[in-house]
Amino acid sequence: MNTEKVEDKPSGSTAVSMVKSEGVHKSFGPVEVLKGIDLEVKSGEVFCLIGPSGSGKSTFLRCINHLEKINAGRLYVDGELVGYRQKGDKLYELKDSEVALKRRDIGMVFQRFNLFPHMTALENVMEAPIQVKGVSKAQARERAGQLLERVGLADKAGNYPSQLSGGQQQRVAIARALAMDPKLMLFDEPTSALDPELVGDVLDVMRDLAESGMTMVVVTHEMGFAREVGDSLVFMDGGVVVESGNPRDVLTNPQHERTQSFLSKVL
Amino acid sequence: MTVDIDKTTGPADTPPAGPEAIKAIPVRHYGRYVSAVIAIAVFASIVYAFSQGKINWGAIPDYFFNDRILGGVGKTLMLTVLAMLIGVFGGILLAVMRLSKNPVTSSIAWFYIWFFRGTPVLVQLIVWFNLGLVFEYINLGPIYKDYWSSFMTPLLTALLGLGLNEAAYMAEICRAGLLAVDEGQTEASHALGMSHSKTLRRIVIPQAMRVIVPPTGNEVINMLKTTSLVSVIQYSELLRVAQDIGQTSGAPAEMLFLAAAWYLILTSIFSVGQYYIERYYARGSSRTLAPTPFQKIKANVLSLAGRRQ
Ligand SMILES: Nc1ncnc2c1ncn2[C@@H]1O[C@H](COP(=O)(O)OP(=O)(O)OP(=O)(O)O)[C@@H](O)[C@H]1O
Ligand SMILES: [Mg+2]
Numbered sequence: 001m002n003t004e005k006v007e008d009k010p011s012g013s014t015a016v017s018m019v020k021s022e023g024v025h026k027s028f029g030p031v032e033v034l035k036g037i038d039l040e041v042k043s044g045e046v047f048c049l050i051g052p053s054g055s056g057k058s059t060f061l062r063c064i065n066h067l068e069k070i071n072a073g074r075l076y077v078d079g080e081l082v083g084y085r086q087k088g089d090k091l092y093e094l095k096d097s098e099v100a101l102k103r104r105d106i107g108m109v110f111q112r113f114n115l116f117p118h119m120t121a122l123e124n125v126m127e128a129p130i131q132v133k134g135v136s137k138a139q140a141r142e143r144a145g146q147l148l149e150r151v152g153l154a155d156k157a158g159n160y161p162s163q164l165s166g167g168q169q170q171r172v173a174i175a176r177a178l179a180m181d182p183k184l185m186l187f188d189e190p191t192s193a194l195d196p197e198l199v200g201d202v203l204d205v206m207r208d209l210a211e212s213g214m215t216m217v218v219v220t221h222e223m224g225f226a227r228e229v230g231d232s233l234v235f236m237d238g239g240v241v242v243e244s245g246n247p248r249d250v251l252t253n254p255q256h257e258r259t260q261s262f263l264s265k266v267l
Numbered sequence: 268m269t270v271d272i273d274k275t276t277g278p279a280d281t282p283p284a285g286p287e288a289i290k291a292i293p294v295r296h297y298g299r300y301v302s303a304v305i306a307i308a309v310f311a312s313i314v315y316a317f318s319q320g321k322i323n324w325g326a327i328p329d330y331f332f333n334d335r336i337l338g339g340v341g342k343t344l345m346l347t348v349l350a351m352l353i354g355v356f357g358g359i360l361l362a363v364m365r366l367s368k369n370p371v372t373s374s375i376a377w378f379y380i381w382f383f384r385g386t387p388v389l390v391q392l393i394v395w396f397n398l399g400l401v402f403e404y405i406n407l408g409p410i411y412k413d414y415w416s417s418f419m420t421p422l423l424t425a426l427l428g429l430g431l432n433e434a435a436y437m438a439e440i441c442r443a444g445l446l447a448v449d450e451g452q453t454e455a456s457h458a459l460g461m462s463h464s465k466t467l468r469r470i471v472i473p474q475a476m477r478v479i480v481p482p483t484g485n486e487v488i489n490m491l492k493t494t495s496l497v498s499v500i501q502y503s504e505l506l507r508v509a510q511d512i513g514q515t516s517g518a519p520a521e522m523l524f525l526a527a528a529w530y531l532i533l534t535s536i537f538s539v540g541q542y543y544i545e546r547y548y549a550r551g552s553s554r555t556l557a558p559t560p561f562q563k564i565k566a567n568v569l570s571l572a573g574r575r576q
Contacts, residue, residue, distance in 0.1 A: 065458055096463060104460035114455035118473050118550065128459035131469060160550070173455075180459060
């Protein structure tokens with residue numbers, strides 16, 4: 001198990017919490033999408049987020065790395081406020097460069113992969129370390145090679161994304177995120193754009209990652225994965241957390257009526 | 268036609284054959300032959316008419332590689348390249364400005380495009396040349412000070428006039444290119460911690476190029492021809508030189524034909540270049556690149572040879 005992430009953190013009550021959300025609200029114009037989300041993701045755990053379409057799962061995930069600005073509440077990653085700096089009782093918006101600095105530590109994997117189509121698999125993985133961290137080309141290349149091997153694609157390094165299957169593209173996308181050595185990985189329905197027979201390979205890579213101790217927040221419809229790999233699970237509906245707990249408990253014995261009806265449809 | 272079937276007497280020893288290849292007689296396109304004959308006839312009569320005209324065709328080869336003509340060709344090329352460089356970089360800058368969230372920068376870009384697209388290049392060229400009426404001196408403090416008229420050489424006027432005007436057109440082309448790139452690309456890049464400018468330079472612009480290059484090739488060819496307008500401000504590019512020679516050598520029309528031939532040669536060369544640049548930016552966009560014309564010709568020749576045997 002890899003526990004190096006816990007080292008340089010301020011000791012205190014937030015030391016074990018990687019993501020902490022307190023009453024997070026988010027609106028798009030007049031439409032309130034998140035209506036007060038309270039939850040906590042502990043360091044090293046696999047945190048699954050399920051819920052019907054439009055319940056705000058993606059929106060919440062995007063708030064965590066400040067791709068969306070929240071309207072109310074507080075959101076902390078690794079003990080630090082997302083997107084703002086607090087001085088006294090005033091909040092100051094962070095500059096773009098400061099936000100970018102924090103995003104380095106948060107990897108994100110998208111439903112539609114979003115690989116850079118004009119770069120090969122290897123170049124996709126090398127890009128951010130070179131451009132953001134100033135790693136040398138040779139070093140980045142070596143590391144990218146190792147990461148591609150880790151996701152089982154060492155032989156596809158020279159392929160462009162259009163020459164890869166969906167499952168292969170998603171695994172390259174995971175390698176690309178890992179190349180920045182994130183302390184937190186966000187997955188937004190990583191397998192729902194894939195053909196059924198390709199889902200397994202991607203889930204295997206994610207299972208591996210979970211075993212290595214990575215903190216992961218996973219929006220998913222793969223209940224099997226949630227049950228086997230998940231440490232906590234939250235069911236969201238209509239912008240609120242309806243039910244949460246151990247995945248095995250929630251999935252086999254849901255307490256809330258809305259959870260029951262959702263699970264009866266997807267299981 | 269198919270005698271093979273009758274021949275198959277011993278089914279046991281013949282290898283299992285696939286379905287027989289189709290050998291049908293293709294449809295005859297008689298219309299194509301007729302139209303080709305008409306087109307050739309019309310073309311031939313036009314050539315004949317020109318050859319009988321009062322034009323001294325011999326003067327054209329005499330002057331085709333004349334030093335002054337070649338100098339004019341060089342200057343035309345240089346103007347085209349430099350003005351296009353100003354146009355492309357200015358255009359990308361303006362497009363990024365227009366798409367920016369900052370209302371000040373986007374309105375400045377809007378105003379620029381509105382002004383330069385809305386006035387004729389020829390007028391702009393003449394205005395630049397005569398701006399000495401407004402600014403008698405150009406004064407950059409201790410660095411540089413001179414009369415406007417001696418600062419604004421014909422070359423500088425030409426470059427500014429053509430380049431700044433081109434930037435306005437390129438801005439619209441670049442804007443379409445930037446908008447064609449999927450938003451997920453920007454998002455993925457930001458999620459990796461890349462800054463706005465790095466995202467633009469490394470991720471968005473290279474992908475936008477696929478959309479930007481084809482119309483830009485068009486712009487280059489247009490620019491090559493538009494440089495001829497610069498002859499009005501006495502810059503000795505191809506048309507100016509051809510006209511000057513025409514006046515002194517007593518073959519004005521001939522020299523215009525000569526210039527036209529040179530323009531045609533130059534635009535043809537640019538078209539070939541454009542084709543290869545497009546191929547470069549298409550990398551990764553499809554599983555296999557389309558073959559180049561040379562590869563196509565080679566393939567055709569091979570398949571013809573194959574059919575003949
Ligand atoms: N940029 C936006 N502008 C306006 N509305 C938005 C925007 N993004 C999301 N929404 C709305 O917010 C709501 C929640 O969207 P979100 O993508 O978070 O749902 P989700 O739970 O991820 O659903 P799915 O399972 O279908 O991905 C939806 O009603 C959506 O229409
Ligand atoms: Mg979603």
